[in-house]
Amino acid sequence: MGTSDRAGGAQPADPATDTPGGKPGRVLLARPRGYCAGVDRAVITVEKALETYGAPVYVRKEIVHNRYVVEQLRERGAIFVDETDEVPEGALVVFSAHGVSPAVHEEAAARQLRTIDATCPLVTKVHQEAKRFARTDYDILLIGHSGHEEVDGTTGEAPDHVQLVDRAEDVDKVTVRDPSKVVWLSQTTLSVDETMERVDALRERFPQLQNPPSDDICYATSNRQVAVKAMASECDVVIVVGSENSSNSKRLVEVAVQAGARTSYLVDYATEIDESWLAGAGTIGVTSGASVPEVLVQQVLGFLAERGWTDVQEVTTANEKLAFALPRELRKDLGGAAS
Numbered sequence: 204m205g206t207s208d209r210a211g212g213a214q215p216a217d218p219a220t221d222t223p224g225g226k227p228g229r230v231l232l233a234r235p236r237g238y239c240a241g242v243d244r245a246v247i248t249v250e251k252a253l254e255t256y257g258a259p260v261y262v263r264k265e266i267v268h269n270r271y272v273v274e275q276l277r278e279r280g281a282i283f284v285d286e287t288d289e290v291p292e293g294a295l296v297v298f299s300a301h302g303v304s305p306a307v308h309e310e311a312a313a314r315q316l317r318t319i320d321a322t323c324p325l326v327t328k329v330h331q332e333a334k335r336f337a338r339t340d341y342d343i344l345l346i347g348h349s350g351h352e353e354v355d356g357t358t359g360e361a362p363d364h365v366q367l368v369d370r371a372e373d374v375d376k377v378t379v380r381d382p383s384k385v386v387w388l389s390q391t392t393l394s395v396d397e398t399m400e401r402v403d404a405l406r407e408r409f410p411q412l413q414n415p416p417s418d419d420i421c422y423a424t425s426n427r428q429v430a431v432k433a434m435a436s437e438c439d440v441v442i443v444v445g446s447e448n449s450s451n452s453k454r455l456v457e458v459a460v461q462a463g464a465r466t467s468y469l470v471d472y473a474t475e476i477d478e479s480w481l482a483g484a485g486t487i488g489v490t491s492g493a494s495v496p497e498v499l500v501q502q503v504l505g506f507l508a509e510r511g512w513t514d515v516q517e518v519t520t521a522n523e524k525l526a527f528a529l530p531r532e533l534r535k536d537l538g539g540a541a542s
């Protein structure tokens with residue numbers, strides 16, 4: 204557990220009585236938060252594959268970007284690899300929720316791997332868009348984070364047509380062949396506001412820039428940002444549960460601060476909370492990224508309750524009901540028992 208620096212032998216801070224007015228503060232809990240439909244499907248896919256085919260089940264990359272989830276699946280027999288050439292010939296490999304390029308499918312086929320593709324259908328949708336615009340010879344400006352697996356997968360669908368726009372300065376580096384045939388697409392897990400800033404800058408250069416046929420930033424990413432925005436201005440601190448390599452979780456930290464929270468922290472586990480963060484805080488916001496199981500949020504609420512923050516109020520901005528069917532490669536072996 205983290206502790207605050209307390210110089211000169213001062214009494215330990217009691218965050219609960221340090222709040223304005225000396226009363227225990229409140230917790231605002233964002234809803235929606237945590238698991239999205241694509242993550243839920245990907246995690247269940249690995250669990251069902253372990254149950255159905257037995258360990259080991261190889262998984263290319265982290266199935267979802269969450270330390271706890273990956274550690275739990277590893278304990279049950281999943282083996283996480285970076286590339287398909289680390290998977291023994293003929294073995295079973297699951298592709299992660301972030302998607303893979305056609306080249307990865309080809310490598311797997313060449314090694315006679317059995318594959319289950321747990322790519323989120325909303326990532327697949329962006330792949331389809333990239334292929335469609337490439338077929339009509341558009342230049343595709345993909346807004347996303349360099350090196351992120353999803354960006355690699357989408358780019359791989361049309362490498363000759365896609366240019367990545369990550370930072371603001373990348374806007375000036377883009378070159379297009381025909382300014383009337385240029386479209387922007389994006390990674391699914393970006394900050395909605397920051398993406399629109401990139402689009403505005405790109406459109407200044409290319410006024411005929413076309414929008415994607417439908418939003419690429421997925422419902423889960425934008426819903427979690429809307430929820431954290433709704434409460435951030437009332438929060439002294441916003442604790443975002445999520446992993447360092449989770450794009451949508453990191454965006455929640457940024458959005459919380461931009462929307463008025465005094466400060467915001469990303470933690471994988473409640474034990475990473477430094478008590479000095481809580482000193483003097485009246486209202487603490489809590490939310491979690493789309494790859495985070497609810498148990499980790501409950502542990503954070505437990506940590507706060509032990510320190511006096513027992514008044515938890517949920518701030519609901521949307522109710523999510525979306526669920527995706529499991530990958531068809533798995534469904535056929537489950538005999539139609541799974542959704």
Ligand code: SF4
Nearest residue numbers: 239241242323391421
């Ligand atoms: S964050 Fe969005 S795109 Fe990513 S897995 Fe979840 S629903 Fe799919």
